[in-house]
Amino acid sequence: MALKxxxxxxxxxxxxxxxxxxxxxxxxxxxxxxxxDSDEDIIYSDNDKCVGCHRCENLCxxxxxxxxxxxxxxxxxYNWTSSHLRNIYKQADSGGIILTGMGCDKPYPVYWDHxxxxxxxxxxxxxxxxxxxxxxxxxIGRKPDKLNMEISxxxxxxxxxKLKTKIPPxxxxxxxxxxxxxxxxxxxxxxxxxxxxxxxxxGTFYNTGEGGLxxxxxxxxxxxxxxxxxxxxxVDKNYLNKAAAVEIKIGQGAKPGIGGHLPGEKVTRDVSRTxxxxxxxxxxxxxxxxxxxxxEDLSQLIYALKEATDYKKPVGVKISAVHNVAPxxxxxxxxxxxxxxxxxxxGGTGAAPLVIRDNVGIPIELALASVDRRxxxxxxxxxxxxxxxxxxxxxxxxxKAIALGADAAYIGTAALVAMGCxxxxxxxxGKCNWGIATQDPYLTKRLNPEIGTRRLLNLLHSWSLxxxxxxxxxxxxxxxxxxxxxxxLRGIDLSEKELAILGIKHAGEAW
Amino acid sequence: xxxxxxxxxxxxxxxxxxxxNLLAGPNNNAVCGSNGTNPSITIRNxxxxxxxxxxxxxxxSIKIYGTPGNNLGAFMDGPVIEVYGSGQDGVxxxxxxxxxxxxxxxxDILGYSMRGGEIYIKGxxxxxxxxxxxxxxxxxxxxxxxxxxxxxxxxYMAGGIIIVLGLxxxxxxxxxxxxxxxxxxxxxxxxxxGGKIYIREEPGQCKTGKExxxxxIDGEDRKILYKYINNYSNLFDVKDEKISNGKxxxxxxxKLIPYTHRPYGKLYAY
Numbered sequence: 001m002a003l004k005x006x007x008x009x010x011x012x013x014x015x016x017x018x019x020x021x022x023x024x025x026x027x028x029x030x031x032x033x034x035x036x037d038s039d040e041d042i043i044y045s046d047n048d049k050c051v052g053c054h055r056c057e058n059l060c061x062x063x064x065x066x067x068x069x070x071x072x073x074x075x076x077x078y079n080w081t082s083s084h085l086r087n088i089y090k091q092a093d094s095g096g097i098i099l100t101g102m103g104c105d106k107p108y109p110v111y112w113d114h115x116x117x118x119x120x121x122x123x124x125x126x127x128x129x130x131x132x133x134x135x136x137x138x139x140i141g142r143k144p145d146k147l148n149m150e151i152s153x154x155x156x157x158x159x160x161x162k163l164k165t166k167i168p169p170x171x172x173x174x175x176x177x178x179x180x181x182x183x184x185x186x187x188x189x190x191x192x193x194x195x196x197x198x199x200x201x202x203g204t205f206y207n208t209g210e211g212g213l214x215x216x217x218x219x220x221x222x223x224x225x226x227x228x229x230x231x232x233x234x235v236d237k238n239y240l241n242k243a244a245a246v247e248i249k250i251g252q253g254a255k256p257g258i259g260g261h262l263p264g265e266k267v268t269r270d271v272s273r274t275x276x277x278x279x280x281x282x283x284x285x286x287x288x289x290x291x292x293x294x295x296e297d298l299s300q301l302i303y304a305l306k307e308a309t310d311y312k313k314p315v316g317v318k319i320s321a322v323h324n325v326a327p328x329x330x331x332x333x334x335x336x337x338x339x340x341x342x343x344x345x346x347g348g349t350g351a352a353p354l355v356i357r358d359n360v361g362i363p364i365e366l367a368l369a370s371v372d373r374r375x376x377x378x379x380x381x382x383x384x385x386x387x388x389x390x391x392x393x394x395x396x397x398x399x400k401a402i403a404l405g406a407d408a409a410y411i412g413t414a415a416l417v418a419m420g421c422x423x424x425x426x427x428x429x430g431k432c433n434w435g436i437a438t439q440d441p442y443l444t445k446r447l448n449p450e451i452g453t454r455r456l457l458n459l460l461h462s463w464s465l466x467x468x469x470x471x472x473x474x475x476x477x478x479x480x481x482x483x484x485x486x487x488x489l490r491g492i493d494l495s496e497k498e499l500a501i502l503g504i505k506h507a508g509e510a511w
Numbered sequence: 512x513x514x515x516x517x518x519x520x521x522x523x524x525x526x527x528x529x530x531x532n533l534l535a536g537p538n539n540n541a542v543c544g545s546n547g548t549n550p551s552i553t554i555r556n557x558x559x560x561x562x563x564x565x566x567x568x569x570x571x572s573i574k575i576y577g578t579p580g581n582n583l584g585a586f587m588d589g590p591v592i593e594v595y596g597s598g599q600d601g602v603x604x605x606x607x608x609x610x611x612x613x614x615x616x617x618x619d620i621l622g623y624s625m626r627g628g629e630i631y632i633k634g635x636x637x638x639x640x641x642x643x644x645x646x647x648x649x650x651x652x653x654x655x656x657x658x659x660x661x662x663x664x665x666x667y668m669a670g671g672i673i674i675v676l677g678l679x680x681x682x683x684x685x686x687x688x689x690x691x692x693x694x695x696x697x698x699x700x701x702x703x704x705g706g707k708i709y710i711r712e713e714p715g716q717c718k719t720g721k722e723x724x725x726x727x728i729d730g731e732d733r734k735i736l737y738k739y740i741n742n743y744s745n746l747f748d749v750k751d752e753k754i755s756n757g758k759x760x761x762x763x764x765x766k767l768i769p770y771t772h773r774p775y776g777k778l779y780a781y
Contacts, residue, residue: 096780231643232624236607237566237588264773276626276647277669281772282704286667290639291601291620300561300581304604307527308566308586353779429781 008047009086011070012056018064019043025056025065030431030443053424055433087354098354101427101437103254103346103391103413106358110346111365111498112397115404116507118488120475127477129468135478136467138408140245140385141170141314142338168338169314171225171245173408174203175464176479177398179456180343180389180410181227181249181318183211185262185271185283186350186427187416188444191436194419194452196220201453202460207410210249210260210285212274213239227318228305230259231285233275237308245313245339246305248298250289251320253347253390256361259287260351266430268439299335306336314338314385321345321367321390322360326374333375333384341410342367344390348413350437351428364390365404369502372405372484381405381484395466404502405484418459419452487511512550523560523580530554530563534571534590557596564592570609581618584611587628600637603630608650612746619661625652625671629739633747634658638696639666644706646670655743662696665767666720669705674739674764677711678751699723700767704774708767709736711753719767722774726766736761 012033021041025034033049034056036042050067057065072082087098120126127134148164179195192206192214199206200223207225212234217224226243228235240246251257262283272279292298298317305315316339317332319325325342332340344364349357368388375381388401389410398409417423420434427437435446467479476482490507491499499506514533518526533552549571554563557577564573564584575594584592585604597615601623608627619637622630627650635658642663644652652671657678665673677694694712701720709732710717714725728736740754740761754760 090780094780097778099779099781232605235586235605235624236626237568237586240566240586261775261778263776277645278647278705281669282775284667284669284702284704284775286643286702290642291604291623300601304562304565304582304585307562310531
């Protein structure tokens with residue numbers, strides 16, 4: 001059936017007065033949207049191929065191009081929306097599972113936007129972070145149950161206090177933000193390099209994902225968290241030894257409960273070396289770790305990794321935020337994890353089935369609040385650090401997360417946006433025009449790692465400044481003092497139930 | 512130099528620390544470097560201690576008397592572990608190189624994601640043996656099972672070699688998951704996209720996953736089989752006529768290989 005039922009989502013407007021036929025757009029588009037007709041000296045654009053990444057619009061020297069979202073030509077229907085129709089047409093054409101990239105874009109409630117932060121007035125002074133010390137350093141790792149001190153007097157009669165408790169291994173973060181797991185393969189080497197260099201320069205951490213550790217990134221190993229996932233790609237003794245911490249990946253917010261398939265086309269020579277698999281083969285990460293069917297089994301992998309790294313590195317576990325996340329997290333603490341990463345359902349991905357991304361999991365705000373409360377109730381909150389991920393969009397999201405009980409936040413999408421990502425959600429095609437989610441050398445060179453690093457550093461710097469301002473305004477001079485302090489938060493436009501789960505009062509309710 | 516450890520009433524953490532201190536300490540490096548003879552360790556009275564050999568990198572020999580616990584030789588990269596007893600679950604988990612020899616049976620997920628080295632099991636193994644095994648850059652992991660294997664053998668296998676000899680050990684027919692006289696359980700090679708599995712039985716008996724095909728063995732396969740069967744016979748001093756008959760030892764095997772190294776390439780709509 002030669003029907004063309006799926007309509008294009010975008011409309012390309014080219015101002016012929018401004019267009020000088022320089023063909024920058026033609027060269028920049030990896031989706032072959034623009035084509036130059038030399039006979040007529042005109043550039044034609046094919047709406048159907050456009051993914052809405054805005055690369056051509058950004059780079060057009062005369063500003064002749066505008067990418068607009070196309071008004072759906074389907075008959076308006078609030079139930080059968082154009083995205084439902086497009087998907088059905090595509091599935092009827094192909095018979096396949098619809099893939100997508102980045103995080104869920106459906107209009108589910110964003111609780112961050114229903115939470116307001118506090119400020120000090122009269123009864124306690126606010127603090128000016130420009131003049132007064134403001135501590136946003138934090139530590140990721142298991143904290144001891146109690147601290148034993150040895151108090152003695154030296155020869156001159158001065159009291160000396162010595163810490164006797166052995167502190168478990170910790171990661172020291174200069175700011176409570178890390179770059180979340182993005183593998184080499186899902187993103188380009190230049191993107192990995194930018195993340196690694198920025199984390200290292202700023203004194204925080206990036207995460208290799210399940211992509212192995214490229215030897216050119218060995219210089220940043222002190223700021224590297226390596227991941228052990230079900231496919232065990234690139235995992236060997238050297239990988240574990242080099243890292244600052246190890247994260248066992250059980251789940252990802254964008255695709256809870258399912259594995260990952262890196263298509264063979266993306267397994268280039270270099271990616272194959274880093275993942276330690278043959279070039280061109282699919283890199284298949286099964287949905288479960290087949291050595292983990294229970295909390296006891298998870299504990300075994302945690303301790304297998306601790307034994308392999310001589311108990312010198314924190315070993316954490318990453319799970320996606322699902323309905324029973326709180327008791328699962330409690331089990332993970334008891335299994336011996338030093339940190340738990342919870343990835344909310346709006347978390348990003350390089351490729352995930354659309355149906356999973358948009359329908360499975362729960363928001364990170366609710367998951368965090370319920371995990372933090374559960375661990376407190378059980379008296380084990382100190383035994384683990386909580387890292388939240390899954391759409392942390394701004395410094396205020398970080399501040400609110402910390403007040404809700406997080407120790408630190410992972411940012412993935414925000415970091416990619418800092419490097420140029422325009423959220424077109426086509427990462428899975430490998431044709432990223434911004435040179436991020438691609439292995440095509442023609443495209444990857446568009447991201448200069450030095451510029452990428454600088455932009456990421458700027459982002460970390462500005463978010464850190466903003467956090468200090470928010471903290472100071474609330475009369476707090478250390479991020480540790482904010483942790484789990486929900487009294488600093490108020491909900492707006494939330495139901496009793498939502499407020500109860502978040503453990504916060506409604507705006508307008510005082511002490 | 513041979514060290515002897517008595518593991519009786521020794522917690523796994525203390526036992527493994529002892530091993531690490533003996534082998535991975537600076538003295539060991541000196542010994543390794545100077546005369547090339549690496550120290551070996553004999554551990555007696557082992558009773559379920561986990562993670563023995565976990566992450567060890569030197570080419571030492573470790574002899575274990577008793578039953579080591581789960582994750583024996585996990586992330587291991589070099590040593591030779593010989594167990595005079597049976598192994599439990601997770602033997603050779605994500606192992607990179609070295610050799611594990613078990614004079615008994617082993618449990619589930621043997622050789623999970625193993626990238627190199629060899630595992631020889633005299634008897635049977637449990638479910639999901641050799642899953643996610645991969646081969647890379649000259650490294651070819653090998654698992655040789657003397658008896659039978661449970662369901663999902665070689666699931667998601669991406670490289671390497673699994674050989675099931677099906678010798679009539681006393682346990683072969685007792686194992687419940689084998690079901691009658693089959694040597695391996697159901698779903699052999701499900702999701703397999705690399706490597707080879709050799710099984711010594713009638714191909715019709717074997718219940719495979721849909722991603723693999725059954726093939727007759729060729730000359731190259733015979734060489735592989737001959738080599739590893741020979742190793743097996745020598746390691747366990749087995750004189751079974753079914754496998755020790757020189758050039759004919761490879762008879763009666765068939766081979767499973769994947770149809771494609773990209774089994775799920777057409778799963779998605781782009």
